[in-house]
Amino acid sequence: MNRFFQAIFAAAWAAVSLQAFPDWDDALRQSSDWYGSAEAAQVADSVLAYQTDSGGWPKNLNLAEPPSEAYLTGSEKARYPTIDNGGTTTPLFYLARVNAAQPDAKWRAAMQRGIDYLLEAQYENGGWPQFYPLREGYYSHITYNDNAMVRVMRVLEEVSSGESVWTWVDEATKQQAAAAVEKGIECILATQVRVDGQLTVWCAQHDVETLAPAKARAFELVSLSGGESVEIVRFLMDIETPSPRVVAAIEGAVAWFSKVAIPGMSSELVRDANGERDRILKESPGEDLWARFYEIGTNRPIFVGRDSVVRYELSEIEQERRGGYGYYGSWPKDMISKEYPEWRSRLALQSEGPVLYLVGDSTMADKPRPTTPEKGWGQLLREYALLPLRVDNHARNGRSTKSFIDEGRWDEVVSRLKEGDWVLIQFGHNDEKEHKPSVYAEAHTSYRDNLRRMVRETRAKGANPILATSVARRKWDDAGERMVPTHGDYPLVVRQVAEAEKVPMLEMETLTTALEESKGVEGSKKLHLWFEAGELAIRPEGLSDNTHYSRLGAREVAALAIGEMRRLELPIARYFADALVARDGSGDWDSVEQAIYKAPQGPEGSPRWIIRVKHGEYRERAYVQRERGNIRLVGDSPETTVLVEGIHANMIGPDGKKLGTFRTPTLQVDGEGFQVHSMTIANDAGPVGQALALRVDGDGVVFRDCVFKGWQDTIFVNRGRHYFENCYIEGHVDFIFGGGLSVFENCHIHCLKDGYITAAATPAQQEYGMVFLDCRITGEPGVRTYLGRPWRAHAQTVFVRTEMSEVVRSAGWHNWTGPEREKTARYAEYGSYGEGGDMGERVSWARQLSRKEAKELEVNAIFESGEPVAPFAPKP
Structure with missing residues (x-):
């Protein structure tokens, strides 16, 4: 079962037994054994009774109870087949579970009709309408709303595999389902909204002809969806071997989610004096929040009541809508902080080219919280990497050589290594903490031994180790003229191990000390995290951090590391750019022309200057002057x-x-x-x-x-x-x-x-x-x-x-x-x-x-x- 349905039916794995079915949702929260019961079969027969002539199912009904006479003779609207709110997809999943436990031809026939319904409902461009047969109005739009289209693609993806509960599916249907999923992916890629050349996310619905974002209900206007887009990204991240377009779509969407996060806030559903629901915002420094709808072009959260008027404050729309609709949520939180890093790590494992594994502490580590200004230099190093090289950053906050090994993190890296990979090792900041036994490693004994182990086990896998001395802490002498060393003998031990083991070493302590001193006492603060009280929403009390880096500091330190690789003439150095162009402003330049113009004019025979241009549409003209040809x-x-x-x-x-x-x-x-x-x-x-x-x-x-x-x-x-x-x-x-x-x-x-x-x-x-x-x-x-x-x-x-x-x-x-x-x-x-x-x-x-x-x-x-x-x- 895929991750999407695992989340929806998580409670189904608990050992639960029901005596009755007050509503349809209860039928989807059973233990795996229960689906073989007579009770489960009774519900399945009830589900069959709701299937329409077209093969689909309606929504918002208790399918666990047989349809009433009032339902059968009542409003046709209530019986209209749809993919909205779990219509069709949830019945299919339920029937598949029951049929796997107690096979029956009638359930398989119903499922086949349901699958055929989904295949027939798909537009030629790959999208699905909310209702099929088509209904007039917004119902015919390509519908991501409430994850409708993603649910369909998840079902068809499982059908195409022919595994688990779908072993009964014939080959022709599996092939049709696989083709439908591929077309659906193309539709997702084609409808991703591009603003000023940058990929963002999706609207909850898109016009079937133009693929442009489209309006639905009165309070669901054209916008970027901070809700539905999360499940779209999750679906794309589950693609086993993603194409460059899929990778770019994911990267673009995650970057957008990071950019529009609302720092240090949470929303809460409350009751007023009359017991009516309302939603309020409150300060929560440890949390981040996202809006359901964002204005295209400005990224401002928008709120719309039943009058269809755009407002920019939640308090300005009617209370019924504030309390009755999810205008705020933390939907992308786990995706950004957990799933996206795991996805990047999977990409590295799939790479046929070399992988550079980073192992170290917080100064090198990725910082997944989107609203934190803190960045690790390894995080920025990845941005300068050129394919086919992948950078897999395993550095973690607070780790030493001891704790990294004790927690099994080093063994995990070793298990991934293949011949030709590289491992860059930088510890010391935490090894030196004598007051913390869980991390302390004495410099000339256990620290030295741990480094040797990492070097030797890397080489045993045919990979290449690189050592690095610790980056300097920002500590100035009383005169404010020179930096004071804080790492004791730990950098010395790195140098000794590098010499003894014949390992290339990046002299990061010396280089970062020189970098800090070149900026001066005040200028060097910009390399780190210095904020006055009230300047930073997630740290309202202010911050004076002399160890960890800002984006600027992380970028400059990453550049020093690349320079060291070039100085040592390491083969891996050829996979790094000297400058980065990013349409979203996260690089050195946001224009190709500008990056070319700013490239150095070295003497003849100088190394070629390499510029990485990140994914995006750069609408501009670029001119390469005669004296600037030595560029890639x-x-x-x-x-x-x-x-x-x-x-x-x-x-x-x-x-x-x-x-x-x-x-x-x-x-x-x-x-x-x-x-x-x-x-x-x-x-x-x-x-x-x-x-x-x-x-x-x-x-x-x-x-x-x-x-x-x-x-x-x-x-x-x-x-x-x-x-x-x-x-x-x-x-x-x-x-x-x-x-x-x-x-x-x-x-x-x-x-x-x-x-x-x-x-x-x-x-x-x-x-x-x-x-x-x-x-x-x-x-x-x-x-x-x-x-x-x-x-x-x-x-x-x-x-x-x-x-x-x-x-x-x-x-x-x-x-x-x-x-x-x-x-x-x-x-x-x-x-x-x-x-x-x-x-x-x-x-x-x-x-x-x-x-x-x-x-x-x-x-x-x-x-x-x-x-x-x-x-x-x-x-x-």
Whole structure:
């Protein structure tokens, strides 16, 4: 049984026996043995009596008692099948439990009809309406309200597994259920509300046509849901192998929940003098609160009475609504503090790449409470990590080497280790506490022995240990000129163990001492937690903490750790960025252009500056200056990290003239050696003329695992040498054009409309222009396209071992209505295959390469005129 239903039916596992059924809820709170009883069968027969002709069940009824005559002859509305309030899903679950205990064909037949009902009710876009058959009004919206759609997907997910109580389900139904769940996931991802390029959460209901947030009842207006969105995130976190889009959806939603939490408050349901219910807010420094509804764009909690007027204070709506509706709650609390960290840890375990395990104390640990300003430096280190590296932070507040081992935390880390992983070990802050026997470890005996054990057990698993001295406490001498060491011999012991065991060591004590001193007595307070009374809701009395870090302090210490890894030339250092771009403001920059502009201009031969761009839509243009080429831009994934703008040639520029083609790119690269990985670069101007997604004038430029979207003139490779690997490129007319030497290897070319893929302008003296190696060409249904036409007379384009679908015209190439260009254009193919790959009807002025010529068209051979392919070879 999945976690969702375990929570709903938690009491069912208790040994409870009922003599009667006052209501339907009691039938769902039984021991597993009870479902095999005659009493359970009697209730199941009653449930069958409520099933409608469509296969679904109504809601808000006591299904444990047979339907009355009044019900059968009364209002049709009461009998209407639905997924709301547990309608259909709860009866299905109950019947499955009873059938597992005492199999009966009639119950299986009813369940099959119920499953078919859910499958039939699903919209083509993957959503489910509240009522089916459809009813007019908000009932036809895609309905997350009261977790209706999530309940359906949970049931179908269990059905598709064919396990537990669903072993009787046939293969065809299991496959249909699995497909419905996949479509439902796509709907969830498509309806997640994006504000200013950032993923947030969901509305309680969405329009079936536009997928936009939609209004329901008078007091349920368009908004972001702080309630229903929690179960959506939980469902996504239960997906066994989440796609990058699912990961981004979870990360975006959790970040939003953290951002909108109301610190130091709780809500309480009370009774007034007349015994009527009311809801009040009160200060609770140890608690955090969330609103049920948030205004889209401002994130202000909103409250709506039956008059449908938005108000920003709960006290301003009628008492009946204040006491009769859950406008406040702590719904995301456990999800953020427990389930989300566990989910991240599961991702690390699934990783085929290396995992960096962090073990240490509170200075390194994650701080899951969203409203605390305290952050561990390991928490910020994770944000600079680049895939496929995963950072799994096991550091915990108050731990020493002794307590970390005694509590079994170290054994848990060891059990997870695989060959090639890394373990970063930093203790000492608590080991030195002689007054606490549970954590105290004497420096030269047990502390030393514990560190040695951790090092040796890490190596025994084929993993790599890294030691780190403790970070400095902020303690100044009386003159306020120098920091006073507080860790005694503990850093010395770390150094000794590192030398004896030949372990790399991060000199964090020395570096953090220098960091504190560089800020001065007052400036260093910003690295820590200093608040006056009344400044911090969760600590109204104020706070003066010289040990733990603020976000700023944690980020600067994480940067020191990355710098140390680079200084030691550890292989893991290549998986960390130097700067972080985050659309939500949590990074060093919130703009790609800004991060590129602020990158250092080191001398030739300097290490490449790496910028991680977190998931989000960055609606901006970015320009890479010639002197800033030594940069690698790395997105979280092309599905989730998007740089996009909609500038086209017919727009009027600042000079009052049309921009023209060459001033429209979303990304323009003049810098040499620039690299982009795992991003989408797009121009969404649409079919309005020339509109570049990318313009490249720099040499040695590399794009790996990227997506390029546009319409006409998507990619302009103007000059220089360029390498595209595992990229997706779409467009309509001349959407890969220019005079550069550009190799496309293992790329997917997709044609949106009849047109031309390439328009090369290769200079006559240049041997190569555009070379496509082991690529694939597809297109929209009915589209027919040419492989290319010569923009300039000596255009050179060649396709080698390319799969060509039926979209490729049999002639292959077009002369741009210039027969004279047939004499100079250099078009060729080798090993084309697929419906469009037949060379039999190709134009006579294009040639087929020999095997020897094709073999020579390898990346290194193409680029060997001039510099070797050094800028193209190394992968991150």
